[in-house]
Amino acid sequence: MTMGVFKAAAIQMRSGESLERNAIDLVRLVREAAGQGATYIQTPEMTGALIRDKDARAASFTSEDKDVVVSTARRLASELGIFLHIGSTAILRADGKLANRALLLGPDGATLATYDKIHMFDVDLDNGESWRESAAYEPGTEAVVTEIDGAKLGFAVCYDLRFPQLFRAEALAGADLLSVPAAFTRQTGEAHWHVLLRARAIENGAYVVAAAQGGLHEDGRETYGHSLIVDPWGRIIAEAAHDEPAVIVAEIDPAQSLAARRKIPNLKNARDFAVNAGSGEAPRLRGAAS
Template sequence: MTRFKAAALQMRSGTDPEKNAETLARLVREAAGHGATYIQTPEMTGAVQKNRKGLMAVLKPEADDIIVKTAAELAREHGIHLHIGSTAIAVDDGMIANRALLFGPQGDILARYDKIHMFDVDLDNGESWRESAVYRPGEKAVLARLPFAAIGLGICYDVRFPDLYNAYGLAGAEVLTAPAAFTKQTGLAHWHVLQRARAIENGAYMISAAQAGTHEDGRETFGHSMIVDPWGKIIAEAGNEGEAAIIAEIDTNAVTAARGKVPNLKNIRAFALEEARALTEV
């Protein structure tokens, strides 16, 4: 059994990575000051920028990125595990990686995860998104086995794909993640349900830091950063606007208890899909 304090940092990142790095540092220090030893930030921590040209103008390779450098320093300064939910990283094919990075207490990168599922949608309110035109999708799920818990890495739209999280659950993940910049429209409809569902299906904690409010580039994000326990109960949640640092105690014994009560991961069975077609009269 392991107990630790986890924090999810809610942000409203703008278009300037240096300013966002300052906000990151302030919120991490706040959460660490309250005893959090695992701290997670939202998707697109470094910059929220719809304009591709504007985004490309401020991007750097991973080794030169200000969020990466700041996160390494903060993890080392506070002796914590710092999970940058994602930040945009310039990659060598002219595309962008939507990349999560997990830093250890020595400031070293323990895990990298590139968002697998691209948000290519047309919403009822006229919003249209084509992440695949800008971002290079990842190809590997990443399970980080840390001293206090095994953590499955995901980003935002990934949360709609239960097979990814089921793979983590079957591999022994005790904490699942979906740091996000959820749109306001989709968040109102689906955010809470998806977070609780992934936790319940896998008998695991779900920790998802989120972007919140109206950003410099005009987009609106849903907020409601949250931590859900393995039984599906929301144990910490932020509001729909502005910055916050929410903290909850994680007890991995609760994972064992939930999976003992409803052992669906053990009860999975292979099956075939059969199509039954009704006969029609001629």
């Protein structure tokens, strides 16, 4: 293997309402991924627990320093000497509000970065399926890029996937590995999951690792599964083609991101432009060159 090449894993889970039980599943699946040689391991959105009931959420979730999933992950990262990316878990902030927070733990167990999900899943789908994430969580305000194993990792969580400007901003900040841990609903996953993940990879000439929740959960929701790893040319290089708990692993070579961006240098070719909407002052939008 060439310099800078490493193995990444996406962990597919079916998190229930008990943080303790989910932490046990987390340990088993992360050990399996590390056993396959992965040094960067990502878990899905809401690894800690999926809980729809407001009172049950309030009783279950706590601050980062007291959270059982975070402490378990910290010990595991240190023991295995890996970068462990908790795709997200619910964390009680100092102001009493909940954050949908991703955490990257280093090989010594220390927190290297955190990211609070920016875009809240407030939608009304077919068949009466409706979600209001903003009623439970406080949105983040900052995109995050950090370095692991010679690659630069950009953070996102689930619904963020539908906002390409976030990924473009992270790619312009040097990210060649983009993360989309998710708990995509079955309805939206069947329609959009694969095409959106491949599009984000192609648009930015970057790898995308997307660890997903899958199946019917204790709180009644149903998620799509199909964890994916996509290369910078948009090819799916690993997939859990179902909704069962699983581990997928693929090789990440940052040189492939550089090669894709040299072939199609759209990050450099972007230009500022105005929008002519036919009336009033045209808003000025920023392209990659700004």
